[in-house]
Amino acid sequence: MTDQQHITDYPHELAGHCGSGALRDLLHWAGLSYESTPLDEGTIFGLGGALGFTYLRHPAMTPPIYLVGRGPDLTVDFTRRLGITATHDTTDDPDEGWAWVRDELDQGYPVLCWADIAELPYLRVRLSMSRHDIVIVGYNDDSHTATVVDNDRPDPQHVPYDALARARASTGFPTPTRHTTYRLRYPTQLPPLADVTADACHAAARALRDPEPMFDSITHGTPGLVEGHGVDGVATFVDDLSRWPELFSSDQLDTTLFALAAFIEKAGTGGGLFRRLQADYLSYLARRTQLSTARQAADTYTRLARLWSDLAAIATSKTDALTRIHTIHAAARHLPALEQRAADDLQILARDLTAGDTNGADPG
Known part of the structure; x- marks a missing residue:
């Protein structure tokens, strides 16, 4: 058995979100793009059709709120749309999970995995988040380390085997990690852009207009839970904000406001609760297709991203907590x-892309 392996010249840049950043790098590594240059992170996120919204509040949670602006299936949906074969393996046996990683690396493939951020030593965080995407590009049995590429670090990180095993065996929020491993096989070329973008825009619009609860298996029937999804969930969130002053003490309110800002800007969202990444994707579509509906959607999501970011800025401003809320x-x-x-706007754009109404521009 080989005692070390490393994929040389693996391309990597910092990214706003772990999933879209990892998929961007993997697509670049595979030499696939709709342009002469690699696709940017926002376009990758948008092609995943992963936009969404979920708000949770419950006194047993720490912090007592949870906010996320995307759905759970970015990797599955992105790979399906782009013709990438993705075998999704899970196990509770750490030896089996590690054998999958080694086998992929020995065949020359970088490996997309889930890991809990709380167990990754280079991140130095206490918060558990078990569905953090990393790419493993090497291993070394002599130093007992794996080489990990992470959206939050500019350079590859050397992670001890035992720490990586803990991160891949987490039972933290939102779901057990179970050594989740994706084995990816790439096509020689990508499918037509118009087909991919129409499906992605339709999926994102559907997730917002007719959402499926993101954590239903975890939260269903939980007493005292405030929960909202999609556009209606945004209204639930806004309405619930008015209750925070009576629900939380001054110190609790301050802590919750800082958590709110982190969920909007810092928790791997790309800024503005993922709306900025979506705006970047739609701007790409507007340039590529010359569709007025793509430009309209890009402008709307740019405004949304700015508004969400404004809320985060207010939440961490120097005024007292009651004034801030x-x-x-x-x-x-x-x-x-x-x-x-x-x-x-997304639904209208999906219709135009499906109809091929690109005003003579090249949709791919």
Whole structure:
């Protein structure tokens, strides 16, 4: 058995989100693009059709709120749309899970895996998040380390085998990691861009307009839980903001506001609760197709990203917590209508892409 392996010249840049950043690098490594240059992260995120919205509040959670602006199936949907064969393996046996990784690397393939951020030593965080995407590009039995590429670090990280095993065996939030491993096999060329983008825009619009609960198996029937999904969930969130001053003490309110800002800007969202990545994708489509509906959607998502980022800035400003929450609630009242408009823009764009209405431009 080989005692070390490393994929040389693996391309990597920092990214706003772990999933779209990993898929961007993997597509670049495979030499696949719709352009003469690699696709950017926003375009990768948009092609996944992964936009969404979920809000949870429950006193047993720490912090007592959870906010996310995407759905759970970016990797599965992205690979399906782009004709990439993805074998998704899970196990509770660490030896089996590690054997999958070694086998892929020995065949010359980088390996996309889940890992809990709390167990990755280079991240130095306490918060558990078990569905963090990493790419493993090497191993060395002499030093007992694996070489890990992470969206949050500019350079590959050498992670001890035991720490990586813990990260891949986590039972933390939102789901057990179970040594999740993706074996990816790439096509010689990508499918037509118009087909991929129409399906991706339709999927994102559907997730916002007619959402399926993201954590239903975990949260269903939980007493005292406030829960909202999709555009209607945004309205639930905004309405619930008015209750925070009576639900939380001053210190708790301060902590919750900082958590809110982190969920919007810092928790691997690419900024603006993933709306900035979506705006980048739609701007790419507007340039590529010359569709006015693509430009309209890009403009709407740019406004949405800015509004979400404004909320995060208010949440971490130097005023007292009560002033901050009242200011946030006043600004957030514009969110439900703008989120609805954005979802509608996506659906209209999906229709135009399906119809091939590109005003003579090349849709790919």
